[in-house]
Amino acid sequence: MKGQFAQRMSRTKKSFIREILKVTQNPNVISFAGGLPNPNYFPIEPLRAAADRVFAEQGKLALQYAPTLGHEPLRAFIAQRYAERTGMAVDPDEILITNGSQQGLDLVAKILLDPGDHVLVESPSYLGGIQAFTMYEPEFVPVPLREDGVDTAVLTQAAAHPQSKLFYALPNFQNPSGITYSRETRQAVSQILANNQIFLIEDDPYRELRFLGEDLPTIASFNRERAFLLGSFSKIVAPGFRMGWICAPAPLMDKLIIAKQGTDLHSNYVSQLIIHRYLQDNDLDAHIATIRAAYKAQREIMVAMIEECFPSEVTFTLPEGGMFLWVTLPPQLSAMDLFETAAQENVVFVPGAPFHVDGTGNNTLRLNFSNTSAEKIEVGMTRLAQAIKRMMVAA
Amino acid sequence: MKGQFAQRMSRTKKSFIREILKVTQNPNVISFAGGLPNPNYFPIEPLRAAADRVFAEQGKLALQYAPTLGHEPLRAFIAQRYAERTGMAVDPDEILITNGSQQGLDLVAKILLDPGDHVLVESPSYLGGIQAFTMYEPEFVPVPLREDGVDTAVLTQAAAHPQSKLFYALPNFQNPSGITYSRETRQAVSQILANNQIFLIEDDPYRELRFLGEDLPTIASFNRERAFLLGSFSKIVAPGFRMGWICAPAPLMDKLIIAKQGTDLHSNYVSQLIIHRYLQDNDLDAHIATIRAAYKAQREIMVAMIEECFPSEVTFTLPEGGMFLWVTLPPQLSAMDLFETAAQENVVFVPGAPFHVDGTGNNTLRLNFSNTSAEKIEVGMTRLAQAIKRMMVAA
Numbered sequence: 177m178k179g180q181f182a183q184r185m186s187r188t189k190k191s192f193i194r195e196i197l198k199v200t201q202n203p204n205v206i207s208f209a210g211g212l213p214n215p216n217y218f219p220i221e222p223l224r225a226a227a228d229r230v231f232a233e234q235g236k237l238a239l240q241y242a243p244t245l246g247h248e249p250l251r252a253f254i255a256q257r258y259a260e261r262t263g264m265a266v267d268p269d270e271i272l273i274t275n276g277s278q279q280g281l282d283l284v285a286k287i288l289l290d291p292g293d294h295v296l297v298e299s300p301s302y303l304g305g306i307q308a309f310t311m312y313e314p315e316f317v318p319v320p321l322r323e324d325g326v327d328t329a330v331l332t333q334a335a336a337h338p339q340s341k342l343f344y345a346l347p348n349f350q351n352p353s354g355i356t357y358s359r360e361t362r363q364a365v366s367q368i369l370a371n372n373q374i375f376l377i378e379d380d381p382y383r384e385l386r387f388l389g390e391d392l393p394t395i396a397s398f399n400r401e402r403a404f405l406l407g408s409f410s411k412i413v414a415p416g417f418r419m420g421w422i423c424a425p426a427p428l429m430d431k432l433i434i435a436k437q438g439t440d441l442h443s444n445y446v447s448q449l450i451i452h453r454y455l456q457d458n459d460l461d462a463h464i465a466t467i468r469a470a471y472k473a474q475r476e477i478m479v480a481m482i483e484e485c486f487p488s489e490v491t492f493t494l495p496e497g498g499m500f501l502w503v504t505l506p507p508q509l510s511a512m513d514l515f516e517t518a519a520q521e522n523v524v525f526v527p528g529a530p531f532h533v534d535g536t537g538n539n540t541l542r543l544n545f546s547n548t549s550a551e552k553i554e555v556g557m558t559r560l561a562q563a564i565k566r567m568m569v570a571a
Numbered sequence: 572m573k574g575q576f577a578q579r580m581s582r583t584k585k586s587f588i589r590e591i592l593k594v595t596q597n598p599n600v601i602s603f604a605g606g607l608p609n610p611n612y613f614p615i616e617p618l619r620a621a622a623d624r625v626f627a628e629q630g631k632l633a634l635q636y637a638p639t640l641g642h643e644p645l646r647a648f649i650a651q652r653y654a655e656r657t658g659m660a661v662d663p664d665e666i667l668i669t670n671g672s673q674q675g676l677d678l679v680a681k682i683l684l685d686p687g688d689h690v691l692v693e694s695p696s697y698l699g700g701i702q703a704f705t706m707y708e709p710e711f712v713p714v715p716l717r718e719d720g721v722d723t724a725v726l727t728q729a730a731a732h733p734q735s736k737l738f739y740a741l742p743n744f745q746n747p748s749g750i751t752y753s754r755e756t757r758q759a760v761s762q763i764l765a766n767n768q769i770f771l772i773e774d775d776p777y778r779e780l781r782f783l784g785e786d787l788p789t790i791a792s793f794n795r796e797r798a799f800l801l802g803s804f805s806k807i808v809a810p811g812f813r814m815g816w817i818c819a820p821a822p823l824m825d826k827l828i829i830a831k832q833g834t835d836l837h838s839n840y841v842s843q844l845i846i847h848r849y850l851q852d853n854d855l856d857a858h859i860a861t862i863r864a865a866y867k868a869q870r871e872i873m874v875a876m877i878e879e880c881f882p883s884e885v886t887f888t889l890p891e892g893g894m895f896l897w898v899t900l901p902p903q904l905s906a907m908d909l910f911e912t913a914a915q916e917n918v919v920f921v922p923g924a925p926f927h928v929d930g931t932g933n934n935t936l937r938l939n940f941s942n943t944s945a946e947k948i949e950v951g952m953t954r955l956a957q958a959i960k961r962m963m964v965a966a
Contacts, residue, residue: 275835
């Protein structure tokens with residue numbers, strides 16, 4: 177209507193997480209809230225050297241308009257890494273460089289979703305995904321997570337609905353829950369989607385941050401026909417470049433290219449060349465091993481503190497990688513109330529309700545362990561245990 | 572529908588311009604087709620130094636997740652420059668950093684457009700704008716351009732329609748036509764839009780590339796209430812960073828922030844810091860003066876060649892800045908046919924039809940003068956004149 181915003185804007189609100197992050201400006205606050213990688217492991221000097229070489233050797237190329245798909249050698253690197261680490265054969269032209277994997281979510285939604293289409297999401301699901309999809313006015317259908325991944329019985333039912341269009345999965349160390357799909361669940365999910373012509377977004381930014389157990393195949397590897405596999409340099413190099421990618425077969429890629437052209441022509445080319453130079457001149461595996469070891473140690477301290485200090489009625493997940501674990505309070509407790517109490521004790525986290533599309537999850541919360549030192553984790557978890565106990569007494 | 576792409580994808584096609592650019596890979600071809608700034612004027616060494624300082628002094632900050640609006644000091648610089656150069660008072664929080672101004676077009680369309688809304692566009696209009704808006708399924712209403720800007724009588728009529736939502740204007744050295752709005756037209760446009768509660772996108776990437784005449788106020792400066800003013804570093808620093816901005820008042824900015832969060836969280840932060848460092852350590856005005864002088868000289872040669880070599884039935888615009896001029900062939904000639912003939916002579920340009928939303932413009936074409944040396948302009952224009960004459964004889 178004249179002078180009015182679009183309909184889609186009536187469904188959206190500002191990110192609650194981004195609002196929380198403002199509280200964490202206070203240096204006395206220990207934050208388990210953000211989803212931030214640990215900046216102590218950013219490869220600053222190697223990136224500085226890479227940038228210097230790019231400006232010196234490829235300045236005119238780096239600074240000019242560039243192809244929509246992205247820098248070919250960088251796409252070839254990504255394709256090669258899929259082959260080496262997952263056994264998937266990927267052509268470089270099946271990789272589109274995006275502004276972080278968040279833009280991957282937006283572009284896929286843009287080419288797929290009409291208003292009213294059903295988007296099947298894990299419950300809980302990644303808030304940024306819910307926000308990206310909301311702009312295209314779908315109906316969300318939550319599918320519960322179990323210990324070994326999404327509940328395939330519920331998924332089977334949901335996928336059969338004639339309006340079902342897309343399933344959104346984070347199979348490795350999910351944000352927010354830390355849950356990982358078993359091999360069997362991955363294969364079953366692929367079969368259910370194929371049976372029902374459902375597209376898949378497999379959002380996989382944490383894959384390389386596994387510190388326990390063994391690598392498992394991508395869901396996409398079982399059937400690539402309708403699969404969009406999203407990856408990112410944010411967790412293994414640095415998020416400030418906003419550099420991610422979509423891996424998809426040619427018929428899907430054709431549509432993504434059209435959407436990408438209209439959205440922003442192409443991704444930052446200077447940064448693509450810097451990251452590619454960095455990858456050529458450095459040992460990425462060694463770098464990732466350092467991050468993995470650090471996050472593993474931090475996760476172990478957090479788990480030990482929960483086991484030691486939290487009331488036994490509180491349950492939690494045991495992630496095999498990534499940056500998050502998930503806490504479930506006794507059903508009568510509200511994580512939003514706990515947030516207020518804990519903030520007074522100078523410790524914060526993200527309440528779980530915003531990760532649910534159906535108003536559930538009020539007694540759940542997300543803890544980030546990647547961006548807090550061992551000492552601070554000990555202090556922060558002690559404070560959080562204190563706050564939980566105070567609430568349980570009051571309840 | 573199950574297994575199908577979204578409705579919006581049935582309206583889109585790959586950019587014809589991007590297809591043309593493939594022809595220009597041949598080094599014998601002289602191209603007036605691309606919309607590329609001249610890479611000889613990229614400030615490569617100053618940017619190299621700026622990048623080095625950013626990694627050395629602000630590495631952890633630059634590489635981490637960052638605020639959605641963008642780097643505050645960079646936004647303050649942009650706001651300050653509006654004050655100095657246009658007299659507009661702009662708050663830094665009225666600036667959102669985007670991935671080039673192309674993303675500005677997408678985000679504004681995202682928050683404004685419902686299917687069927689009327690988008691009023693100049694005829695001809697910028698192809699990238701048409702592509703961005705098409706994804707939101709509007710109805711396009713073309714409004715002719717005259718020598719002093721958009722036809723305000725036609726705009727008045729179109730704006731009165733109850734479905735009219737948005738007018739898209741490029742008032743300075745328009746891409747593709749090179750036309751500039753007069754002061755009177757700017758003021759009249761603002762009034763027409765206010766009378767009808769129509770939003771404005773004022774796309775202004777070329778403002779600083781004026782080499783003739785005097786600076787004119789932005790349309791937004793007459794009434795900012797529903798105005799989105801888009802700017803870019805692509806033409807005054809370099810396009811490879813994909814760094815632009817939207818300037819809009821708070822009630823519009825609130826919605827843009829929500830859209831930006833869902834779309835890609837925030838723009839590349841490393842590049843924001845590098846550009847800001849570059850702007851602090853260098854004289855931007857001196858740099859722009861160099862670009863301006865070069866483009867002015869190239870534009871003069873192109874105009875001289877047209878006057879000397881083209882048949883007198885061919886008319887053309889005389890841009891006061893920017894990168895393009897616009898040629899109109901006699902009505903019986905097709906610029907698409909001319910493209911084929913000219914490509915055989917190893918010279919290319921962009922036919923005008925794709926810049927029109929109503930199937931007109933078949934006898935028009937766009938010539939870029941920014942990215943070709945004086946010598947090549949002479950040779951290329953001679954070849955193009957040859958091709959036109961061959962076609963006129965044949966017609």
